[in-house]
Amino acid sequence: SQQGEEDPQALSIQEGENATMNCSYKTSINNLQWYRQNSGRGLVHLILIRSNEREKHSGRLRVTLDTSKKSSSLLITASRAADTASYFCAHQNSGNTPLVFGKGTRLSVIA
Amino acid sequence: ETGVTQTPRHLVMGMTNKKSLKCEQHLGHNAMYWYKQSAKKPLELMFVYSLEERVENNSVPSRFSPECPNSSHLFLHLHTLQPEDSALYLCASSQEADSGYTQYFGPGTRLTVL
Numbered sequence: 001s002q003q004g005e006e007d008p009q010a011l012s013i014q015e016g017e018n019a020t021m022n023c024s025y026k027t028s029i030n031n032l033q034w035y036r037q038n039s040g041r042g043l044v045h046l047i048l049i050r051s052n053e054r055e056k057h058s059g060r061l062r063v064t065l066d067t068s069k070k071s072s073s074l075l076i077t078a079s080r081a082a083d084t085a086s087y088f089c090a091h092q093n094s095g096n097t098p099l100v101f102g103k104g105t106r107l108s109v110i111a
Numbered sequence: 112e113t114g115v116t117q118t119p120r121h122l123v124m125g126m127t128n129k130k131s132l133k134c135e136q137h138l139g140h141n142a143m144y145w146y147k148q149s150a151k152k153p154l155e156l157m158f159v160y161s162l163e164e165r166v167e168n169n170s171v172p173s174r175f176s177p178e179c180p181n182s183s184h185l186f187l188h189l190h191t192l193q194p195e196d197s198a199l200y201l202c203a204s205s206q207e208a209d210s211g212y213t214q215y216f217g218p219g220t221r222l223t224v225l
Binding site: 004030031033035040041042043044045048050088090092096097098099100101102103104 | 113115117151152153154156159167199201203209210211213214215216217218219221
């Protein structure tokens with residue numbers, strides 16, 4: 001399977017703590033994207049990181065990409081209760097191929 | 112609001128019914144997608160349209176029939192579904208049908224097949 005894998009499957013933290021979610025994949029990629037989904041809603045794009053990039057920031061979000069380990073991480077700093085959601089990574093294999101999504105990490109931030 | 116709307120938001124249908132899901136994007140994008148999201152499974156790509164032409168069909172059963180009359184509208188016609196087809200169906204759009212572009216998702220249609 002070319003599916004990505006998120007780790008952990010579920011994460012529960014206190015408000016104010018940092019949350020780290022990891023994603024691994026199996027093939028060479030063009031880019032990797034992180035999405036967020038509130039319960040029963042559509043996905044919202046967070047960050048896209050290309051294969052020649054190592055780190056990107058957006059507000060309280062920091063994404064890293066290690067192509068040698070075929071892995072990426074999403075760090076949410078100073079978490080808030082409103083960050084409670086499922087977070088998915090999706091990667092594009094080399095070539096013009098569709099995004100491949102993982103199963104997601106369910107994050108719960110407790111106030 | 113992401114600029115992608117889906118109707119209905121919830122749908123309950125019997126196995127012999129025929130229904131349609133509708134998606135509309137107000138972003139001027141050229142590509143539209145249908146995904147299926149089932150519990151504890153990864154998001155599954157069903158169909159991709161680029162400029163109203165189907166460019167990807169991931170071995171989806173024929174009881175799902177997509178239609179893209181123009182680049183702003185996408186339908187998924189449902190016929191003789193099975194209970195295992197119950198899921199959240201998500202529509203998305205992007206500037207082009209290249210995964211290097213951000214995809215914008217609608218809120219989804221929660222489908223229950225009895």
